[in-house]
Amino acid sequence: MAASPETTQRPPLAPDHRFTPTTEPFRWENIPVTAYQRTPATAADFAGITRQTLFGQSGETIGFEVRYFEIAPGGWSSLECHGHAHAVIGLRGVGKVLLGDTVQTLRFLDLAYIGPNCVHRLVNDEPTPFGFLCIVDAKRDRPRRLRPADVPDLLTNPALAALIQRGGVQGAPQPTQSGKTTSLD
C-alpha cells in the first residue's frame, strides 16, 4: 500500500526547535520563556523559576504538554496539590522534590511521579540551576495552592518543614484562584 503524496511530502507540522546548550539558562530556538504562573500569588509563593513549553501549545495533535522548568539556585516552585499527575524527569543540576511525606533528590534523568492529590514542591538548594521536564495531560484541573498551615502533619517532620516554609509564606493569605492557572500544574 503506497503512502499518498500528501502524506509522504507533508513537512513537519512544527519548525525544528534546536536546543542551544551554550546559553545559560537552557533555551530553545523559537520556544518562548513564559511566566511560571499568571495566577495571583504572594511574592514568596515561588521564586526563581521559569517555564518553557516544548510541546503542546503550538497546535500539535497531542493530549499532553511537555514543559521544561528551571529553578535558579535558591529558588522553589509553589506548594500545591491537584487531581492530575506530573511525570517529572531531571535534566540538569540537582533538586529536591517534596512529594507527599517524602523528599526525593532528582538528578539527571531521575524520574519522579507526582500522583493525584499529592502535595508537592520542587526546590533548588544547590549552586547551579536545577532543570526538569514536567509532562502533564493537556486537560487537567487547576492546582490548589497550599500554605504551610494547610499541611500541619507535614510540618512535624523537620526535613519536610524545611521545604514547606520557604519565603516566609506561613500564614500568608491563600491567593484567589481566578483565571487560567499556568503554574507547575
Place this chain on the structure above:
Amino acid sequence: MAASPETTQRPPLAPDHRFTPTTEPFRWENIPVTAYQRTPATAADFAGITRQTLFGQSGETIGFEVRYFEIAPGGWSSLECHGHAHAVIGLRGVGKVLLGDTVQTLRFLDLAYIGPNCVHRLVNDEPTPFGFLCIVDAKRDRPRRLRPADVPDLLTNPALAALIQRGGVQGAPQPTQSGKTTSLD
C-alpha cells in the same frame, strides 16, 4: 483549607526510579528493557533499538506514555506512519530523523514533532548510542509499517533514500499487523 491527612501523607504512587548514568546503555532502576516491538516484522525492519517505558505502564493516572529509545551505532527504527503524533526529545548522541520529506539531526535536548501520518524513521549513523524520549498519547492507533516501495516519491531524493533503504528491506513483504503493536508507535 487544610489538606486531608490521606492526601498529604500519601506516599509516591510509584517507587523512585533512580537513573544510573554509569551504565551503558542508559538504564533506570526498576524500569525493564522491553522489546522494541512485538509485531511480526522482517529481521531488517529495525535494528539495534531498545525501549524503556519511563511513565505510563505502571498504573499512573496519566493519558500519555513516556518512552526512552536507544539506537546502537548503525541501528534504525521501523519506517512507519500512523494517525497519532510523537513528541521526541534527544537525550544522548546524535541521530537522524526522517520526517516526511525532510531529514533532521537530533542532538541533546533538540526537539522533533512527528505529526499525524508523517512518514518517519530514526537512524544512528554515529559511533556512539543515540537515545531519545518519545512521548505519545496512551490511546493511539497502530502504526502502518512501510516498505521503501510504499514511498516512491521520497526515494527520488538521495538523502531520504539513504535512510529509507536500510537493511535491504526493499521489496520485502509487509508484515501482518496482528497483536498489540509496541514499536515506535
